[in-house]
Amino acid sequence: MSVHDLETPCVVIDLDRLDRNLLRMQARCDGLGLKFRPHVTTHKIPEIARLQMDAGAVGIAAQKVSEAAVFADAGFNDVLIPYNIVNPRKTARLADLALFNRITVAADHPVVIAGLADAAKANEMSLRVILELATELERTGALPDEVVELAKRIDADENLHFVGLLVYPSTPASRPALQEALNLLHNAGIGVDMVSGGGTGAVRFAPEIPELTELRAGTYIFNDWKAVCKSWADMDDCALMVAATIVSRPTTERAILDCGSRSLSSETVDGGYGFILEYPDAYIYTLSGEHAHVDVSKCREQPVIGERVHVIPVRADMVINLHDTVYALRDWQLENQWSVAARGMVW
């Protein structure tokens, strides 16, 4: 079955590119002596996680408890959740999951630690906790001078075990805080087993941050138009595309595709909403829910109604989360069809 037999819009994955992306990342980490832990939130597909593990990954990272549960059920038993899990019902689920799996969970505040401790105690088990350190991203994370106090709190609790530090992204800008925190922990006599860095765009900096023991990355498996625009990847590295059809040609300048923000997401980079493989001079300048509005005025060939094209989306991870199924291709022939098992698992 050819890609041209699939209904559009749909998500297609070039398996040769996917294989190349995953082997290259694993080889890079192996070369640096770093453990590699793919972030499965990007793809949400156990079959892809299996390929990543087979290539040499030590475990996976999942962003939420519900997502971790899908992967644990599928046999992925070493899961890092780089996210503060709060609320008694949610920490109870986490503790349940940790009874049968090696779960490591992040924390950045005494209240978060206290919630984890309560859940672990109720389950009469031990939870592995990694402290998240704030970075230039200015999202979550503690400051270096809070780390010793937080680590002591964790280790003082009989049901919690302090394992180390986590940063996102692991860039040269985030290194001074990481070094400071590690020094403070060392001076306090607190052991650190794990220093986890991350980010597809930050992987190239790993040689400059020897403190890291492992790397997390997600986007690298597909790459996307944003990764290309930010020079994290080349066009030929983009493994995920949205197959689409030209459904209207209202003017000589404008073509309309049947993939809108419900297929491509509303993500934009440099003002564009994706790159059309067959029309590199075309420009997707806006999206409706079910339409892509394309400026084709600079194209030498003009697309016609009914013609099929392939769009490299701005963010592959956002696209995956909109679709229930993806189609895995080799040489544009259907080789496999995968359910996006963890789609919508946001809690």
Place this chain on the structure above:
Amino acid sequence: MSVHDLETPCVVIDLDRLDRNLLRMQARCDGLGLKFRPHVTTHKIPEIARLQMDAGAVGIAAQKVSEAAVFADAGFNDVLIPYNIVNPRKTARLADLALFNRITVAADHPVVIAGLADAAKANEMSLRVILELATELERTGALPDEVVELAKRIDADENLHFVGLLVYPSTPASRPALQEALNLLHNAGIGVDMVSGGGTGAVRFAPEIPELTELRAGTYIFNDWKAVCKSWADMDDCALMVAATIVSRPTTERAILDCGSRSLSSETVDGGYGFILEYPDAYIYTLSGEHAHVDVSKCREQPVIGERVHVIPVRADMVINLHDTVYALRDWQLENQWSVAARGMVW
């Protein structure tokens, strides 16, 4: 069961507000002598479409064939698809659907009409076709001087039936083209049964466009932060919210919610990503996949980790399409739980 017992992030719907929105829109159309046809792409939930029909709607509008099929299966048999359906497999599905349902489908080009004719002929049945007219939106649609030729093509085909004209949005700016097209059709002796206008933001202009015979609207059922910012609705009209939890307080200025672009979508209006009901002075200034980054520096009360809040999203329709289930509340108590049956139905 209270809203506070639901896992976050999740979508909750205030039924009193939803009821008010739907009755008000139907009453407005009744008052103008216009048929009303709710656009179900906004909610994708047959139970809500049932409420809309019970209030007096004449049928529904669905944007894609797969979505129309979900609603036809659920018993909604008068469906307008205001979208060019191209590709032989897709027009065949459309024709199948039209065997047992009253389907009206849009077209804006001879190629689209030819595809519909082929499918209708193969099924030995008749398809109702409505011509879409271009508007200031500059998306799909034919020009007024193309309409007579297109209508003749439709009626010349023994399997197609020309029913009228469709515009989106139906604003005063789109009226001159509509009048011109209607005049040309009249002069050519071509009858027009249906003139369908649409858009929640355009409903207020309906009295100024007496050519309309029916109105389509979708967003009105929930409203959202974009509708409020554009003065289409008041805050009290917003029936859909995302329940979320404060999961981090890294600084006194910043709070982090557990709903990111995978729960709220990446839609933005006036630079913001949603409105927090409990903290009207807070500002969601960016989203990660699973985090909302909130500036709380202007808030009198400071949110704490574990606290629950409710976010009015920028676009309710984009949020619905990310979630499998929504929770219907009255006075913040759970009254119903609905599956988003047509979620992901983009082809």
